[in-house]
Amino acid sequence: MAIEERERTRSDADRPWSHEQAVVGDVRLHYVAAGDDEDPLVVLLHGFPEFWYSWREQIPALADAGYRVVAPDMRGYNLSEKPPGLDSYRMEELVGDVVNLIDHFGRDEATVVGHDWGGAIAWETAIRRPERVARLAVLNAPHPERFREELRSNPEQWRRSWYMLWFQVPALPEKLLGARNAFGVGRLLEESANPGTFGDDDLRRYREAAARPGALGAAIHYYRALFRQQLGEQARRLVGRAEPQRRLRVPTLLIWGEEDVALGTELTEGLNDYVSDVRVERLPGASHWVQNDRPERVNDLLVEFCGETE
Structure with a gap:
């Protein structure tokens, strides 16, 4: 175990979780785990610019409720491996990490929970590999087709999503x-959250x-x-070669903080066109x-x- 991992483990010594590593597919992931090995598996996927720590309140609650809980640092984040090149972060690779992580624990399926970018990956995992997802819970991340639909019709959502275009600029976002x-990561979190959501120690960790x-x-x-993949998908749609969107049949829960500065509450509507069994819980006053x-x-x-149970 690396020095930085030993330090993190010591600082979490009073918490009911362990720090582990696994090679899943072609990438080494660090993850935090809690609960008994034989319990049903729940995988928690964090967002940007976070890491496993974003689930610090959910890990013990789910473990106490009788689940084997695994919260990875997704590829590229924190203590997980950071493979080079843009292609290493295509959605196919990110979905593959989730499936391979489920395999690592010897399970046929898991409940997959995701927030923000982790939510996007959770949606895609359920859409592409529904046989591996027993249940799907997503926090403040829109269904991919519903998001594309909103971007096509709602200029306000484009205004909210300006940062996605800024991130296409080479090197500058990383530098700033x-x-x-x-410092900019801490400021991003503070400015988009409710007052008091993140304490000084939380911001230091992020x-x-x-x-x-x-x-x-x-x-x-x-x-x-x-962004590159979406351009390719749009090109395929123009020539009639895009695969039709499949209606998701995995039982789905969408939890949405209504004060999200980046994603409008409109994205919680119209989901029955894309998901056959979906429940939406909007939380007034909660942020992204x-x-x-x-x-x-x-x-x-x-x-x-x-x-x-179904």
Whole structure:
């Protein structure tokens, strides 16, 4: 175990989780795990610019409820491996990491929970590999087709999503967000959250994770690779070669903080066209960082949803 991992483990010594590593597919992932090995598996996928720590309130709640909980640092983030090149962060690779992680724990399926970018990956995993997803819970991340639909018809959503275009600029976003020990990352979190959501220690941890060599560039590559893939998808649609969107049949819970500065509440509507079994829970007053703003409510919703049977 590396020195930085030993230090992180010591600082979390009073928490009911362990720090582990696994090679899944062609990438080494660091993850935090809690709960008994034989319990049903729940995989928690974090967003940008976070790491496993964004689930600090949900990990013990789900473990106490009888689940084997795994929260990885996604590829490129914090202590996980940071493969080079834009192609390493294509959606196919990110979905593959989730499936391979489920394989690593010897399971046929898992409940997959994702927030922000982790939510985007969770949606795509359920869409592309529904047989591996028992249940799907997404926090403040829109269904991919519903998001494309909103971008085509709503200029306000384009205004909210300006940062996605800014991230296409080479090198500059990494330089600005990473300056002064990732000061910009802490500021981004503070300015988009409700007052008091993140304490000084929380912000220090996020900044430290983002300041690791190569971490910010890898995280921003998620946006760059997606943008490139979306251009290719639009081209295929124009010539009639795009595959039709399949209606998702995995039981789905969408939790949405209504004060999200980047994603409008309109994105929670019209989902029945894309998902056959979906429940939407909108939380007034909660920001984009809904699991940190309203941890007890989110915990209750996730525990209830994970325990439902078809």
